[in-house]
Amino acid sequence: MVSKNQIKLVRSLHQKKYRNIHNLFVAEGIKVVRELVNSDFKVNSLYSSDSEINLGTPDVIELVTEAELKKMSALTAPNKIIGVFEIPKNQKPNFDGWVVVLDDIRDPGNLGTIIRLCDWFGVEHLVCSANTVDCYNPKTLQATMGSISRVNIGYTNLQTFLQNAPVGVFGAFMEGDVVYGTDLPKSGILVLGNEANGVSKEIEALVTQKISIPQFGKNTTESLNVATATAILLNEIKRN
């Protein structure tokens, strides 16, 4: 039987503060949980209200009531399974391919979509500024659709990281070289900025080439959403 303390622990993990204290995060739903148990992530505990559930691994799933699951869940309509996993150690990025760098992305859905894009386009390393939203945020995890198990994500001081980068630093800007004509090498760093303010001044100073996606519609002051800009730029990098 699940104890009150276990329920309390799982609930607390919906907050970043407690994720950092316990070095654990919680994932909900069969799809994400299955991807995670079948990956390099270390399982801490699994809870389900469905005795028939099968993850394809020998991990023990603790049976709980729907009421207990609801208490652990961040969702109003909880899924049938909740998994608690260890937060992996930061992996040092290699520069064999492209690395994506995020400068203060704040929307959990955008981060989740970007993680999913990294997975699709074979980007193994995603490096985030300390103020970027936490990738173990429940909304982010949901938006990754499990692809978080295939991308190494680290949080670091971007200035230090970029100053020491052995490859070109390409940044997405409203005004930059049109990406279609830009020579994009086999490896590099792609920097995307904050939803409202774009790339910060300190990071802009470390960008070696500004690139931009041309606007074809009526000229407005609008920009593209950061996740759709990432989609287009990763496609440009990989299509060659």
Add this chain to the structure above:
Amino acid sequence: MVSKNQIKLVRSLHQKKYRNIHNLFVAEGIKVVRELVNSDFKVNSLYSSDSEINLGTPDVIELVTEAELKKMSALTAPNKIIGVFEIPKNQKPNFDGWVVVLDDIRDPGNLGTIIRLCDWFGVEHLVCSANTVDCYNPKTLQATMGSISRVNIGYTNLQTFLQNAPVGVFGAFMEGDVVYGTDLPKSGILVLGNEANGVSKEIEALVTQKISIPQFGKNTTESLNVATATAILLNEIKRN
């Protein structure tokens, strides 16, 4: 002073049923409302709790209390302004450029992002199946960031529409011709399918060319999110 009936009407417009009965929709927040009053959309009424607000048009803004605004709002933290607008008549699409067709898109955020992308890439006409989420849904409107004022959106029977189309019908599929090598003409139709099930069988039968975005990462069963796929495909169409 705003009457109880006016408040009730505005509240009701958060539901599609009442939007259709009254042929009106409601937009919240200074950015979206400003874009809409400065476009071809016809204003029905405007309400604000801020007497200093300036939309740059002579439209009358009715002053209301914050409590009244909150009653009209769909948001837990309402913006300072709410606008009620007439739903425009369906415009017949022209085929001078590309037309985007959506087959049962269900997520309001995805639809909003796709409208924003159409605006960016100069796609003037977006044609949706009857079961696609309503574009005047509050979440969709928010995600469009005002670009709904620059894209003509219609709901129709897609089979009839596609059967009579005078241009090629390109559809996004997991297995199709790699888009990079595909000859994309100056005008055409791009069909995107439902988030879970893709393009339906009936519509697939009317597609003249299936196109797909290659996966570069580890081979998984994952697909791209429909809004990011739209971003990449519209970029491919326009970059030539």
